[in-house]
Amino acid sequence: MRRAAVLFLIVAALLTLGSSCRKRSNVFVIGLGDNIRTIDPIGSPSVDAASERVRALMFNSLVKKDEKIDYVGDLASDIKQSSDGTVFTFALRDGVKFHDGRTFSSADAKYTLDLVFSSSFAKSASFFEGSGADKKSYIKSVDAPDPRTLVVTLTHPWTGLLSNLVPVAIIPKDSYESQKTHPLGTGAFKFKNYDNSQQVVDLEANADYWEGAPHIRALRVRVIADTNALQAELRSGRVDIAPLPTSLSPDAIKLLGQDPSLQVLQFTGSNVTVLTINCSAPPLNDVRVRQAIAYAVDRESLIRDLLLGQARLAHSILPEESWAYSPGQKYSFDPAMAKKLLDEAGLKDPDGDGPQMRFAKPLVYKVSGSSSAAKNYAGVIQNYLKNVGVPVAIETAELNTLFDELRRGNFQIFYGQWVGGNQDPIFYKDLFATSEIPTEARASRNRSRYSNKEVDALLDQAVNTFDREKAKQLYVRVQEIVSREVPVLPLWYQANIVIARKNVGNINVDASGDWRFVRNLTVEH
Numbered sequence: 001m002r003r004a005a006v007l008f009l010i011v012a013a014l015l016t017l018g019s020s021c022r023k024r025s026n027v028f029v030i031g032l033g034d035n036i037r038t039i040d041p042i043g044s045p046s047v048d049a050a051s052e053r054v055r056a057l058m059f060n061s062l063v064k065k066d067e068k069i070d071y072v073g074d075l076a077s078d079i080k081q082s083s084d085g086t087v088f089t090f091a092l093r094d095g096v097k098f099h100d101g102r103t104f105s106s107a108d109a110k111y112t113l114d115l116v117f118s119s120s121f122a123k124s125a126s127f128f129e130g131s132g133a134d135k136k137s138y139i140k141s142v143d144a145p146d147p148r149t150l151v152v153t154l155t156h157p158w159t160g161l162l163s164n165l166v167p168v169a170i171i172p173k174d175s176y177e178s179q180k181t182h183p184l185g186t187g188a189f190k191f192k193n194y195d196n197s198q199q200v201v202d203l204e205a206n207a208d209y210w211e212g213a214p215h216i217r218a219l220r221v222r223v224i225a226d227t228n229a230l231q232a233e234l235r236s237g238r239v240d241i242a243p244l245p246t247s248l249s250p251d252a253i254k255l256l257g258q259d260p261s262l263q264v265l266q267f268t269g270s271n272v273t274v275l276t277i278n279c280s281a282p283p284l285n286d287v288r289v290r291q292a293i294a295y296a297v298d299r300e301s302l303i304r305d306l307l308l309g310q311a312r313l314a315h316s317i318l319p320e321e322s323w324a325y326s327p328g329q330k331y332s333f334d335p336a337m338a339k340k341l342l343d344e345a346g347l348k349d350p351d352g353d354g355p356q357m358r359f360a361k362p363l364v365y366k367v368s369g370s371s372s373a374a375k376n377y378a379g380v381i382q383n384y385l386k387n388v389g390v391p392v393a394i395e396t397a398e399l400n401t402l403f404d405e406l407r408r409g410n411f412q413i414f415y416g417q418w419v420g421g422n423q424d425p426i427f428y429k430d431l432f433a434t435s436e437i438p439t440e441a442r443a444s445r446n447r448s449r450y451s452n453k454e455v456d457a458l459l460d461q462a463v464n465t466f467d468r469e470k471a472k473q474l475y476v477r478v479q480e481i482v483s484r485e486v487p488v489l490p491l492w493y494q495a496n497i498v499i500a501r502k503n504v505g506n507i508n509v510d511a512s513g514d515w516r517f518v519r520n521l522t523v524e525h
Contacts (some may be wrong), residue, residue, distance in 0.1 A: 028216045028523060031230050031239035032223045033247035036201065039194050040180045041169035042112065047122045049419055052167065053243075053515045054201055054221055058099075059169035059185035062090055062109060062150070063162050065512055069270065069322045069423045071162035075104065075170055075186065076150075085157035085466050086140075090150040096210045098172050099190040106144035111173040113142045113152065126164040131442060159463050159471075163424045188214050188519040199223030214519045215506075227252065234499055235259055240523070241500040244513050248499075249373060250308040256499050263504075266310060267496040270319035270511040272422050273311075275381070275489040276406075276414040280449035283359060284412055288345040290486035293413075294331040295338040296388045297381055303492050306377060310497060314490035316479050317422045317431065321511050323468065324425035324475040328483025338388040349389055362391035366411040369396035374415050381415075407443040414447065417494065423512060425475045429459045432482055450487035 034050040041055050064074040073079055076090040096104040116124050117139045128135050138161070140153040154161065170186065171179055178184070183191045188211070189203040203219040222239065224230040227247050233239040234256060245253070257264035275293070283289045303311045315327035339349065347358040365382065367374045375396065382392040392413070397405060405411055421427050430436055434456050436446035455478055462474035482488075496509045505522040 027218045027220050028241075028521075029239045030219065030221045030518070031233060031242040031245070032221055033225060033227075033230065033242075033245055035223055035225065036194075036199055036221070039183050039191070039201065041171060041183055041185065042116055042123055043119065043121045043176065043180070045122055047167070050223070053513075055169055055183075056187070056515045057189045057203060057219070057221075057518060058183050058187040058191055059171075060096075060187055061166055061168055061170060063165040065166060065423065065514075067321065067510060069319065069512065071166065075109070079162070081466070085159075085464075086154045088152045088154075088161060090152070092148045092150060093210065094148065096186050097208050098186055099184050099206060100172070102172055104170070104172075104186055105147040106150045107147070108173050109150045109170055110142050110144040112168065112170050113139075113150075115176055116168055117142070123164075123167055126160065157464055157466070159466060160426055163426060186210070188516070189219055209519070211519070215522045216518070219518070231256060234262060234501075237261065237501060241498065241504055241507075241521070243498045243509065243515065243517075244496055245499060246494075248497075250306065250310050253310065253497055253499065254308055261502055263500055263502050265498045265500070265507055265509075267498070267509045268312070268321070268511050269494045269496040269513060270321065270423055271417055271419045271494050271513070272314050272317050272319070273415070273417045273491045273494060274314075274317065275491065276416065276448050277487055277489065278409060278412050278414075278447075278449055279451075279487050280409060283345070283347060284363070286345045287485050288341040289347065290489075291331070291484075292338040292341040292345070292388065293385065293390065294486050294489050295334040295341070296390065297384045297489065297491075298333040299491055300333065302377065302380060306380065307492065310495045311492035312495070314493050315483065317418065317427065317488065317490055318425060318475075318479070319423060319493060319511055322423065322425065324472050326476040326479040328479040328481075330483075331489075335388050342389060347389070357386075357391045358389040359391055362393035363412040364410075365392045365394045365413040365415070366402060366405060367394060367396055367415045368399055368402055370399065378415055403443070406447045407438045408440070409438070409447075409449060420512070425471075426463055428475065428478050428482070429463055432478075432487060433459050448487035450482075450485070452481060452485065455481050 032050055036050050036054055037048050038044040038051050041059050060075045062074060062076045063071050066072045075093055077093045078091040080089045092106055098104060117127055127139055128137050130136055138154050138158045140155045143151045175184060188206055188209045190206050192202040192204055194201050201221040205214040205217045207213045224233055230242060231252060234242060253264060256262055277284055277290050279285055299313055315330050316325060318325045342358055349358060365378055367378045378394045382394060385392050406414060430445040432446060432450050432455055434451040436444040437449050438444045458474050458478050462471050465471040496513050498507055498509055500507060503524040506520050509517050
């Protein structure tokens with residue numbers, strides 16, 4: 001009896017395992033390296049890339065980015081603006097339904113925007129100018145004159161409306177409270193379940209999706225933060241695809257590409273990695289010293305040898321795909337020019353022979369302690385600068401501490417990456433306008449403390465110019481000046497890497513890295 005019972009248990013376990021495997025084979029699994037902080041599509045107190053990628057699977061916005069990183073309709077079929085730039089009229093698409101079967105109309109869009117414009121959500125902040133008692137909304141009113149028309153009226157002309165509408169997911173009227181636990185949108189996939197403790201989101205195909213139903217019927221997003229675990233899950237087949245696996249090193253990605261069951265695809269990316277240089281105090285307040293740093297760093301070798309070609313050289317913070325892109329002044333690897341500029345700045349080589357240190361104390365180079373790749377790159381950059389006589393001390397810090405140090409200006413060089421924001425030329429105002437220099441009370445983005453009156457005037461014109469050709473000319477001039485004065489040194493644009501099982505097809509990721517491509521994926525069984 002005892003032996004029969006054991007055999008029964010073994011058979012039962014095998015049957016259960018077989019059932020589990022059959023169930024697993026019908027679920028397509030996406031591996032995500034960063035934690036999903038929220039499933040709330042619009043009301044979170046902060047915005048993180050992981051949550052936004054999952055949001056893109058379930059929701060649409062009024063506006064999306066095209067291949068030129070310009071703004072076109074998503075749920076809006078057409079967008080018109082008044083001659084004075086204060087009234088935007090959105091014609092809304094017919095035949096769009098929410099996941100619960102409700103028909104999308106202007107009442108839903110008005111409800112969503114009114115909620116965002118009147119709240120303190122992270123996504124609301126961009127629709128206001130100024131701060132404190134001087135804080136004012138750009139939005140005068142939102143009207144829905146008929147079910148297929150939405151009208152947004154501004155208090156004064158503002159070119160930032162469309163770009164800031166891109167991350168605002170449209171939700172059904174009067175649904176916000178339930179969105180926090182059960183997201184419901186118009187997107188390609190419907191929400192089924194979210195396990196916060198396990199960091200797993202389960203979705204199913206929206207058969208009535210207005211752009212066409214996804215090929216994948218059941219979808220699971222799993223957060224796998226440990227890089228070794230992510231590699232193991234890919235090799236075992238328990239993860240079907242890992243889009244933009246930023247936690248994996250270039251070496252790890254190359255090794256995964258040698259696995260016969262996997263494919264590694266590389267697409268053009270737009271996120272830019274930069275060195276931010278604090279221009280507020282000697283010696284870096286001298287443009288010649290900043291230019292010397294730009295000439296001293298061999299960016300092409302870094303991309304070739306450390307990133308293994310998984311990036312492309314950057315000359316601007318804007319991606320090359322942008323309608324406003326211009327390279328400005330380019331910096332090749334030229335140590336002799338770097339030394340010449342340092343000499344001209346009065347920072348002479350003490351003995352005139354070899355890379356003797358030209359500064360009394362090292363420059364403080366700050367980097368996130370959680371990124372092994374960033375620390376690795378920092379060591380190489382430190383050596384490049386040492387070779388021209390610029391001493392560098394690398395300091396690591398936890399992310400929140402690091403951002404506080406940047407706000408206070410307690411650094412001289414900072415290594416970091418801009419994700420998404422750099423796709424819009426308005427970002428130049430955020431990074432380089434004198435008005436955006438951080439203070440004790442305000443954590444603004446001009447961390448380099450860069451100030452140039454000509455750039456301020458050009459940016460004020462550009463952000464208020466709706467004529468694209470005129471705006472482009474202004475932004476080209478801004479890029480020429482900023483590249484010459486080097487408040488930041490663009491290093492590279494990180495490639496959009498996708499690792500997937502060999503049976504996954506139709507993988508095509510655009511420069512922004514948006515996850516909407518998942519709708520078009522196919523799987524051969």
